[in-house]
Amino acid sequence: MKSNIQKFIYTLALSIVIFSCQKEDNIISSNSLDGLSKLKEGYAIGASAKVEIWGKKNFFVGYNNLVVVLYDSLNLKEKITDAHIHFMPLMTMSMMGQMPMVHAAPVENPSETPVNDVFPGAVAFIMPSTETGVWQLRVAVHNHKYDKEGTASFNINVDSPTNSSLTVFTTTTDSLKLVLSMVQPTTPKVGMNDIEFTIHQKAGMMDFPADDSYAIEITPEMPSMGHGSPNNVNPTNTGNGHYKGKVNFTMTGEWKINVVVKKNGVAVSQNLYFNVVI
Amino acid sequence: MKKYFLLSLILIFSEFAHAETIDTTKMTCTCVDLEEVNISANLPLNDNKVAGFFRTNQFASMDNINARLEGMSLIKRGAYAMEPQLNGFSGGQINATIDGMKMFGACTDKMDPITSYIEPTNLKTLTISQGTSGCQNGCSLGGTFDMTLQEPDSKGLIPFYSSLGFGYESISRSKNVLFLSGFSHQKWAFGVEGVYRKNENYKTGENVTIPFSQFQKANLHSVLKYKPNSKSTFKADFLLDDARNVGYPALPMDVGVARASLFALEYTHQGKIQTKAKMYVNSILHVMDDSQRDSLYILKTKPVGKSDTVFMRMDMPGKSSTLGAYLQFVIPWNNRNKLMLKVDNYTNRSLAEMTMHMRYAGFAPELPMYMQTWPENLRNVSGIFIQNSTYVSENLRMTVDGRIDYNIDRLQSKYGQEQASIFNYNLSKQQSKLIKSINFSTQYQLVSELSILANIGYSERMPTVGERLGYYLYNAYDGYDYIGNPYLKAENSKFARLSLTYSKSNLQLNISQSFSFVNDYIMGITNSEIPAMNFYAKGIRVYSNVPSAKLYSTDLQLLYSPTKNLTTFLLSKFTYGELSAREPLPLISPLKNTIVVEYHKKTFSAQGECESALAQNRINTAYNETSTPGFTVFNLKSNYSISSQHATLDLSVGITNLFNKIYYEHLDWGRINRPGRSINLFVNYSY
Numbered sequence: 001m002k003s004n005i006q007k008f009i010y011t012l013a014l015s016i017v018i019f020s021c022q023k024e025d026n027i028i029s030s031n032s033l034d035g036l037s038k039l040k041e042g043y044a045i046g047a048s049a050k051v052e053i054w055g056k057k058n059f060f061v062g063y064n065n066l067v068v069v070l071y072d073s074l075n076l077k078e079k080i081t082d083a084h085i086h087f088m089p090l091m092t093m094s095m096m097g098q099m100p101m102v103h104a105a106p107v108e109n110p111s112e113t114p115v116n117d118v119f120p121g122a123v124a125f126i127m128p129s130t131e132t133g134v135w136q137l138r139v140a141v142h143n144h145k146y147d148k149e150g151t152a153s154f155n156i157n158v159d160s161p162t163n164s165s166l167t168v169f170t171t172t173t174d175s176l177k178l179v180l181s182m183v184q185p186t187t188p189k190v191g192m193n194d195i196e197f198t199i200h201q202k203a204g205m206m207d208f209p210a211d212d213s214y215a216i217e218i219t220p221e222m223p224s225m226g227h228g229s230p231n232n233v234n235p236t237n238t239g240n241g242h243y244k245g246k247v248n249f250t251m252t253g254e255w256k257i258n259v260v261v262k263k264n265g266v267a268v269s270q271n272l273y274f275n276v277v278i
Numbered sequence: 279m280k281k282y283f284l285l286s287l288i289l290i291f292s293e294f295a296h297a298e299t300i301d302t303t304k305m306t307c308t309c310v311d312l313e314e315v316n317i318s319a320n321l322p323l324n325d326n327k328v329a330g331f332f333r334t335n336q337f338a339s340m341d342n343i344n345a346r347l348e349g350m351s352l353i354k355r356g357a358y359a360m361e362p363q364l365n366g367f368s369g370g371q372i373n374a375t376i377d378g379m380k381m382f383g384a385c386t387d388k389m390d391p392i393t394s395y396i397e398p399t400n401l402k403t404l405t406i407s408q409g410t411s412g413c414q415n416g417c418s419l420g421g422t423f424d425m426t427l428q429e430p431d432s433k434g435l436i437p438f439y440s441s442l443g444f445g446y447e448s449i450s451r452s453k454n455v456l457f458l459s460g461f462s463h464q465k466w467a468f469g470v471e472g473v474y475r476k477n478e479n480y481k482t483g484e485n486v487t488i489p490f491s492q493f494q495k496a497n498l499h500s501v502l503k504y505k506p507n508s509k510s511t512f513k514a515d516f517l518l519d520d521a522r523n524v525g526y527p528a529l530p531m532d533v534g535v536a537r538a539s540l541f542a543l544e545y546t547h548q549g550k551i552q553t554k555a556k557m558y559v560n561s562i563l564h565v566m567d568d569s570q571r572d573s574l575y576i577l578k579t580k581p582v583g584k585s586d587t588v589f590m591r592m593d594m595p596g597k598s599s600t601l602g603a604y605l606q607f608v609i610p611w612n613n614r615n616k617l618m619l620k621v622d623n624y625t626n627r628s629l630a631e632m633t634m635h636m637r638y639a640g641f642a643p644e645l646p647m648y649m650q651t652w653p654e655n656l657r658n659v660s661g662i663f664i665q666n667s668t669y670v671s672e673n674l675r676m677t678v679d680g681r682i683d684y685n686i687d688r689l690q691s692k693y694g695q696e697q698a699s700i701f702n703y704n705l706s707k708q709q710s711k712l713i714k715s716i717n718f719s720t721q722y723q724l725v726s727e728l729s730i731l732a733n734i735g736y737s738e739r740m741p742t743v744g745e746r747l748g749y750y751l752y753n754a755y756d757g758y759d760y761i762g763n764p765y766l767k768a769e770n771s772k773f774a775r776l777s778l779t780y781s782k783s784n785l786q787l788n789i790s791q792s793f794s795f796v797n798d799y800i801m802g803i804t805n806s807e808i809p810a811m812n813f814y815a816k817g818i819r820v821y822s823n824v825p826s827a828k829l830y831s832t833d834l835q836l837l838y839s840p841t842k843n844l845t846t847f848l849l850s851k852f853t854y855g856e857l858s859a860r861e862p863l864p865l866i867s868p869l870k871n872t873i874v875v876e877y878h879k880k881t882f883s884a885q886g887e888c889e890s891a892l893a894q895n896r897i898n899t900a901y902n903e904t905s906t907p908g909f910t911v912f913n914l915k916s917n918y919s920i921s922s923q924h925a926t927l928d929l930s931v932g933i934t935n936l937f938n939k940i941y942y943e944h945l946d947w948g949r950i951n952r953p954g955r956s957i958n959l960f961v962n963y964s965y
Contacts, residue, residue, distance in 0.1 A: 190649065191696025224636045224644055230808035230818075231702050248700040250750070250811065253634075253647035277645060 032116045036067060039156075044141040046150030048073045049080055051139050054118075056186070059135070059158045061128050062165040063181035063198060068110055068119040068139060079117045084142035085110045087123050088151075093133040106179050106200035106208035108240070112144075124181045124198065124208075126168055128160035163275040168202065171261075171268035177202035178211070180261065180272065183242070188249060188278050195247040197235055199261070210241025214268070219258040220247055220276075252278045340393045348833045349408060349421070349792075349851060351867040354946040355754075356526035357450065357480060357953075358493040359394035359536075363945065365408065365792055365831035366853045366866050367420020370742035370800075371769070375415045377426040378556065378604055378622070379542060380659075384564035384596035385533075386630045386651045386744055386751045389526060393425075395519040395538035395562070397497045399456055399471045402426045409773035409792055410735035413681040413715040414620060414663055417737050419771040419796065427515055429501050430460035430469030438462075441964030449934075449956030450480035450491070456962075470500040479525070482951035483940035490525030490532055490570070491950075513544040528948030529754045530814075531592065534567035552608040561599035568592050589637040596630035596652065606663075614670070618679075620663040627690070628743050629654040632750075651749050653694025658686045659740070673723040680716040685740045689747075697749055701808070701820075703764050713738040713768050727782055733775040738768040745800055745821040750811045753802070755865075755947050756902040757816040760802050767823050771796045786837040793830055798823035799857070804900075827863060829855040847874040854896075864901035867944055868894035868908070881919035888912050894944040904949070909941035925965035932958040 036054040044051050052069040066087070070080035087107040094100045105126050110119035129135050135158045140151045165182040184196040197216055200208040216235045221228050227250075235245030249255055255276040261269040341360040344350050352360035353368060364372050374392050375381070383390035405424045407414075412422035438461050445454035458471040476494040479487050497519045504512040517540040524533040540560035547553040568591060602624030609617045630652035637643040665679035688708045689695055698705045717735030724730060741763075744751060748762035777790035802819030810817050834850040849872045855863030870891040877884050890910035897903035915932035938955040946952070 189696060190693065192699035222647070225634070225647065225811060226813045227811045228809040229700060231700060250697075250700055251634075251647045251649035253645050 032118050033067065040154040042152045042154055043073055044139065044150035044152040047141040047143040047148045048146050049141045049143050049150065050076060051141060051152040053154065059125060059156050060161050061125050061158060062161065063122055063124045063183045065120065065122050068121065070141065080143055080145055081114050081117050082144040084112055085119050085121065086140040087121060088138035088140060089123050089125065090136045090138060091127065091133055103205040104208065124166060124179060124200065125158045126166060126179055129158045163277060165274055167272060169269055169272060172270060173263065173266060173268050179208060182274050188276050190249050190252060190278060193247050193249065195235060195245050197243045198241045200241055212237045212239060212241060213263060215262040216243045217260040217262065218245065218247060220249065221256045221258060222253060223256055224254065249278055340396055340398060343398055344393065346849065346872060347406060348835060348849065349831060351945055353865065354943065355389060355528045356524065357477060357491040358524050359390055361388050361391045362393055362423060364421040364423065366829045366855045366863060370739060370745065371420040372423060373416045373418035374423040378415045378424065379558045380600050380602055380624045381540065381560045382598045382600060382626050382628065384562040384598035384628065384630065386596060386748065387529065389533060390536050390564050396425055397473045399458060399473050400427050400497065400499045400517065402428045409733065409775055409794060410715055410737035410771055411717045411719060411733050413679065413717065413737060416661065417681055417683050417713050417715040417739050419737055419739050419769060419794065427499060427501065428469060428471060429503060429513065430462055430467040439965065441962060443960065443962035445960040447956050447958045449953040450477040452477040465505050467503040472498040480953040483935065483938045483954035485954065488527050488950055490527045493521060493524040495519065495521035509548045511546045515542040527950050531566045531568035531571060534565045536564045538562045554606045557603040559601045564596040566594035591635045593633045598626060598628045600624055600626045614668055616667045618665040623660045625656060625658045627656050628652050649749060650693060650697060651751055652743055653697055653747055653749065654690035655694065655743055655747060656688040656690055657743060660684045675721045677719045682712065682714045684710065684712050686710045687746065694747065698764065701761065705764055709764065711740060711768060713740055727780055729779050731777040735773045738770040740768060741766040741800055752815060758802060758819040759811050759815045761808065761818055761820045763821045766800060766821060767798045769796060769798050769800045784839040788835045791832050796827040796829065797825065799827035824857060826858045827855065829853065843877055843879050845876045862896045862898045864898040864903050865945055868892045881921065884916040886912065886914055891943060906944040909939060911939045911941065912936040925963065928962040930960035934958060
């Protein structure tokens with residue numbers, strides 16, 4: 001009897017451990033593509049790799065979590081789990097009578113070691129596709145299995161969401177161009193939410209390094225009611241241009257998160273906000 | 279009979295009263311029952327003379343009756359559904375039950391105390407216990423208020439009776455219809471009574487109409503009784519109360535529907551051991567309505583007039599349902615001791631929601647703003663109560679009683695937990711708490727005319743659902759949004775009461791003094807770190823335990839009959855309350871006196887009443903209290919009964935606020951003047 005109970009308890013404890021482990025990394029769990037859909041697929045010619053790009057929804061202006069899945073192009077079944085991947089988003093804007101203008105966007109390249117056999121990364125598209133502005137997403141693959149390199153190119157359409165989660169602004173102190181993306185909350189709820197931003201500096205048309213040197217203050221507000229919410233935690237830098245904090249929403253409806261970006265205690269942004277709908 | 283009559287008068291003068299005797303002792307019922315106010319309304323079967331005297335008030339609402347009870351004051355937000363306050367205690371501090379059955383209002387803003395769902399016609403008795411005593415129906419700090427429902431007389435004396443009445447009050451063009459009917463046949467008895475009331479906006483003494491003071495309601499109660507033998511009784515009650523279009527002039531919104539239904543089954547057995555078992559279920563739906571109000575009050579910059587550039591509407595439904603049962607035994611285990619044992623359990627499910635709809639003219643409506651002002655919660659309370667009464671001698675009775683309640687709150691949705699996370703409350707799905715109460719009382723008859731009753735006790739009380747989980751509850755009195763606090767400690771009180779009764783054939787006098795020393799007193803404390811939810815809210819108050827509060831109450835009741843036809847009655851109530859820093863407790867009534875002179879001869883009676891209150895200048899400005907001037911109002915009533923062999927016709931005429939005084943009472947929210955002079959007519963026919 002006793003041993004039965006013990007068995008039961010151990011089984012329970014074990015399952016709890018397993019369960020909580022699963023929970024810990026549920027974004028990229030064994031079913032790491034759960035809730036995602038395949039946005040694009042193509043071949044990285046020269047790398048013997050078929051490239052699939054998975055995301056929650058179609059590409060949009062803002063911080064896109066993208067998962068790259070690589071298959072051996074020889075059998076199309078075997079996943080490539082040892083590779084180097086580089087995102088190269090490219091916007092080409094054709095202007096009447098002028099040379100087309102080309103620029104990139106901030107990226108977070110997947111690590112060499114995959115998570116559950118897939119490669120999560122991110123791209124922050126800074127503007128939508130338009131008639132005259134065309135986005136291309138290039139994914140450079142270095143297939144370590146065969147030590148071959150190649151690039152897959154995708155013509156993509158970047159949507160412009162009603163409530164943008166990304167803004168490009170010029171700092172008021174030293175006129176730097178910064179890309180501020182709100183990574184989280186992606187599905188805001190009433191209650192306490194994680195809030196996360198990234199800051200990338202637009203150092204050049206093709207160069208968007210992550211910047212850890214700022215501080216961010218947030219003030220959520222419900223404009224029509226004229227109230228905010230208590231106990232928000234200002235995001236703090238967690239490295240690689242990421243800033244994490246907490247935001248509280250007291251009710252459903254149309255919220256506005258006012259953001260002040262500071263450097264050395266001095267505000268460098270003006271009138272920044274993100275609209276959030278719950 | 280005469281003694282009964284006089285006794286009844288001192289207990290309650292505005293309604294017919296009858297006293298119960300206790301069979302275990304030779305002590306006169308005068309001493310035993312004075313602590314219990316037993317009132318019974320509108321029993322056509324009873325002594326015409328007695329009933330007739332009080333019948334003039336039979337159209338009175340519960341509020342009218344409550345206002346005239348010892349220790350009782352009323353918090354007024356509108357012309358309807360006033361909230362009872364006992365010696366300065368209210369809300370979760372007092373325990374209002376219907377024959378021991380728990381019922382909880384569904385309004386987050388206390389707009390529907392359960393007394394609002396009961397009509398005087400439904401009432402058989404009303405029992406008040408003061409302070410911590412009377413924990414029979416649940417631990418309570420401020421007292422217990424138990425109403426038992428009307429039941430038909432199954433003795434078979436009169437197999438069938440009926441009564442129909444109409445009433446009119448000029449000041450609010452109040453129309454009232456009332457009926458009562460009973461039928462008994464052998465072992466069965468059935469009774470039904472109902473009320474319909476419709477009041478329009480009333481006018482004050484200065485002839486100003488108070489908008490949103492209207493209400494209408496219907497109430498129906500039926501009861502079926504079966505008595506298989508002389509000792510056992512089965513009873514089934516059904517009550518439905520439905521109020522519509524109830525205005526609350528002191529609040530920014532009204533009530534569209536307030537509906538309560540109650541179903542109860544009871545079994546009693548009167549053997550050597552008295553047994554009572556009861557099962558019940560009740561449910562309340564309370565829907566607030568602000569559609570008649572100016573939507574602009576909410577805006578910071580308020581345009582003049584109703585320009586309607588913005589439309590703001592709030593849906594605020596609240597639901598509360600309770601399922602419960604209790605089993606109680608009275609065991610006289612020897613000729614000097616009587617033991618009472620009660621076990622009870624109830625489960626209350628509550629949910630109150632608020633959805634705000636906002637629309638600016640020329641724009642699409644904004645997304646609805648939804649929140650749960652009471653997140654869905656299930657509260658289960660299991661209790662055990664033991665009381666032993668010892669009749670030490672003919673003159674001395676001692677009673678000890680105690681209760682333990684085990685309280686479990688279970689949040690019914692993750693939504694509630696997430697909402698609470700905003701205040702850094704880490705709520706588990708289930709929280710439990712044990713609360714207890716213990717009381718001693720001694721009743722001693724010094725001489726035949728003089729008896730003394732002393733109580734001491736200790737009680738805790740569970741914070742209410744609103745106090746624990748409330749979410750931005752706007753309090754129109756102090757202008758703050760209130761937020762619950764799940765970490766509240768149980769409020770607790772040490773209580774002492776001394777009551778002295780002198781009774782001679784034509785003179786009855788009762789003086790009582792109550793002291794409550796409350797620790798962990800629960801009240802809203804300003805928290806400036808949390809922003810208010812609306813432009814109109816001054817800020818946020820979080821329910822908190824303040825270290826201590828003291829309350830003192832004294833009541834004087836005097837009944838004197840100088841001649842056979844003349845009776846005078848005086849009721850004086852006074853309460854004093856302070857917080858630890860000698861700060862006045864908010865919302866405490868000043869000294870209030872009621873004097874009644876009644877002349878009755880045969881079937882005619884006339885009554886003059888003078889109600890007066892001193893000014894209240896002991897106020898707490900932090901809670902937006904302001905001084906209230908004193909007032910004196912006079913009321914007149916007369917009643918004439920015409921009886922034939924089987925039927926009785928009662929005619930009543932009364933004038934309330936005879937001199938058209940412009941006044942309000944200290945507990946009236948919004949300092950809205952009370953009704954001016956009103957002529958009231960009542961006709962009742964019963965057979």
